[in-house]
Amino acid sequence: MKSLLNTNTSIVFENHHSSSFLNELSEYLQIDQQSRYVHQFENSHGKGQILFIEIEKGFEVELLQLHLNEALHVQPIPSEENTRWNVSICNDYIYAKELSELTPNNYPYCVVLSSSSASNTRVFPANCPIFSFSLTFSKNWIEANIIQDLKEDPAERLNEIIQTNEPVFMIDNIDIDLHRIVDTLLNEDIYQQNTKLLFYRTALDLTLMFFKKLINKSIFIPTNQHFKKRDIQKIHEINEVILADLSKPCPSIEELSKSVGMSTAKFKTLYKAIFNNSVYNYHLNERLVQARKFLQSGKYTINEVAYMVGFNYPSSFSRIFKKTFGQSPLQFMGLHYEEGQEE
Known part of the structure; x- marks a missing residue:
C-alpha cells in the first residue's frame, strides 16, 4: 500500500512502518541533510531531530524530538492483520482524546501499545516540545525473542495478545521505571557516533521492562480487575516518595496504606499487582x-x-x-x- 501526503498539515502512512512514516515526515519537513541514523532540520516548519535505527530484522527504534511552527496530524493507514506491534512513550497531549480518563501524574508522558490494524491518529501541536520514543516489533520477532523465553503462563498471556487480528490500542500513565528510560534519552548525547550502541541498550532495557509489566498487568490493567485509576496513581505516588531517599527505612505497610487512604489488605494487593513485588x-x-x-x-x-x-x-x-x-x-x-x- 503506497503512503500518501494529504495536505501541508497532515501526513498519511502505513501503520507501524517506520520507513513509510519517516519518508512522509521528511518530505513534509523538507529535511535535506541526513546522516546514517539522524535527520536534523531547522527551517520554516520548525526544528528538531529524528532518529531511526533498525536494531535487527523485525525490531526498530525511532526517536522524535520536534518543535513545530504548525500543528501536524499524523494518520496511519491500518493493515488488515496485526503483523506489527508498537510501544511508544510520548507526550501525554499527543493522544489528548484517549487520555481524558487518565489521572495526570508528575510525568508529562504516557505509554501506548498499539497494533498495525489499529487507527491511532496523533496530533503534534504547534509551539510545543514533542517527544516520542517508539519501538516497533514484528509479530515474528516477539514470538522468537520474547515468548519462547517465557514460562508457560506468561507466554500464553502474551501470545493471546499478539495473535488477535482485532485492532489493539491501549494507553496508560507512565510510571517511575519507564520515566527512567526517558531520562536516559534526554540526558545522554544520543546523536553522536555511539548512537546505535546506546539505542540498542536503551531499547533492550525498555523492551524487557515493558513486556514484564504487560505480562504482570502492572500497565494497561483490565477494568475487570476493579482497580480504579486514582488508586493506581496513589500507589505510584507513594512509591516515588519511598524511593526519593533510599537512606531512610521503608515505612510500615500500616503507615503507607493510611497515607493513601486504603486498608492494608487493599494496599498490599494493589502494590503487588502494579509492581509484581511486595513493597519491602x-x-x-x-x-x-x-x-x-x-x-x-x-x-x-x-x-x-x-x-x-x-x-x-x-x-x-x-x-x-x-x-x-x-x-x-x-x-x-x-x-x-x-x-x-x-x-
Whole structure:
C-alpha cells in the first residue's frame, strides 16, 4: 500500500512502518541533510531531530524530538492483520482524546501499545516540545525473542495478545521505571557516533521492562480487575516518595496504606499487582541497585555506600549484596582480597 501526503498539515502512512512514516515526515519537513541514523532540520516548519535505527530484522527504534511552527496530524493507514506491534512513550497531549480518563501524574508522558490494524491518529501541536520514543516489533520477532523465553503462563498471556487480528490500542500513565528510560534519552548525547550502541541498550532495557509489566498487568490493567485509576496513581505516588531517599527505612505497610487512604489488605494487593513485588522487596531491590551504581562510581567506600542506601551494618549490606548479585561488594569493585577480609 503506497503512503500518501494529504495536505501541508497532515501526513498519511502505513501503520507501524517506520520507513513509510519517516519518508512522509521528511518530505513534509523538507529535511535535506541526513546522516546514517539522524535527520536534523531547522527551517520554516520548525526544528528538531529524528532518529531511526533498525536494531535487527523485525525490531526498530525511532526517536522524535520536534518543535513545530504548525500543528501536524499524523494518520496511519491500518493493515488488515496485526503483523506489527508498537510501544511508544510520548507526550501525554499527543493522544489528548484517549487520555481524558487518565489521572495526570508528575510525568508529562504516557505509554501506548498499539497494533498495525489499529487507527491511532496523533496530533503534534504547534509551539510545543514533542517527544516520542517508539519501538516497533514484528509479530515474528516477539514470538522468537520474547515468548519462547517465557514460562508457560506468561507466554500464553502474551501470545493471546499478539495473535488477535482485532485492532489493539491501549494507553496508560507512565510510571517511575519507564520515566527512567526517558531520562536516559534526554540526558545522554544520543546523536553522536555511539548512537546505535546506546539505542540498542536503551531499547533492550525498555523492551524487557515493558513486556514484564504487560505480562504482570502492572500497565494497561483490565477494568475487570476493579482497580480504579486514582488508586493506581496513589500507589505510584507513594512509591516515588519511598524511593526519593533510599537512606531512610521503608515505612510500615500500616503507615503507607493510611497515607493513601486504603486498608492494608487493599494496599498490599494493589502494590503487588502494579509492581509484581511486595513493597519491602521492591524497596530493597532499589537500594541494592543504587548501591551498585555508587560502588561502580569508585567515589565511595563500601561502608559509606551501605549507610547511603539505608543499612545500619556494612556486614549485613555485604551479605545481602552478595546474595542478590552473586558477588560481594569488594568483588564487584574488582579488588583482590584474601578470604574473610571483606567483612
